[in-house]
Amino acid sequence: MENWCKIKPRVNLIIDFIMLLDMMALAGIGFLIKYVLLPGYKASEVYGNNSDLFFWGLDRHQWGAIHLYVALFLVFLLLLHIIFHWDMVVCILKKMVHGKTARIVVLLAAGLISIILALGPFFLNRK
Numbered sequence: 001m002e003n004w005c006k007i008k009p010r011v012n013l014i015i016d017f018i019m020l021l022d023m024m025a026l027a028g029i030g031f032l033i034k035y036v037l038l039p040g041y042k043a044s045e046v047y048g049n050n051s052d053l054f055f056w057g058l059d060r061h062q063w064g065a066i067h068l069y070v071a072l073f074l075v076f077l078l079l080l081h082i083i084f085h086w087d088m089v090v091c092i093l094k095k096m097v098h099g100k101t102a103r104i105v106v107l108l109a110a111g112l113i114s115i116i117l118a119l120g121p122f123f124l125n126r127k
Helices: 002-036 040-047 060-084 086-096 100-123
Strands: none
Touching (some): 002 060, 060 086
């Protein structure tokens, strides 16, 4: 356990650095899809008719898939980040929210809202 206490800050810093790079990749790919690899009707207006838009050999839909995978990886890293900082989260929560029941309600509400935001699109009706 003593060795873990010594390397935990380094591992945490590495996770945080990878999270930063992942977030920047997520933003960059989002900007690429939004402003460069335009949808068909906008691409015709900006680049002319019969323009096929690719970046590094991939079209906007393929970049959209990569965007999704980068986002899922960020969620994984975020969960690791929360696990590594759990003691700090609990300590701050104890100072901000008095009473164990209230803290449990806050954590459950945050968890439920997170799940609804992440999984909600799967339950939308397309009609």
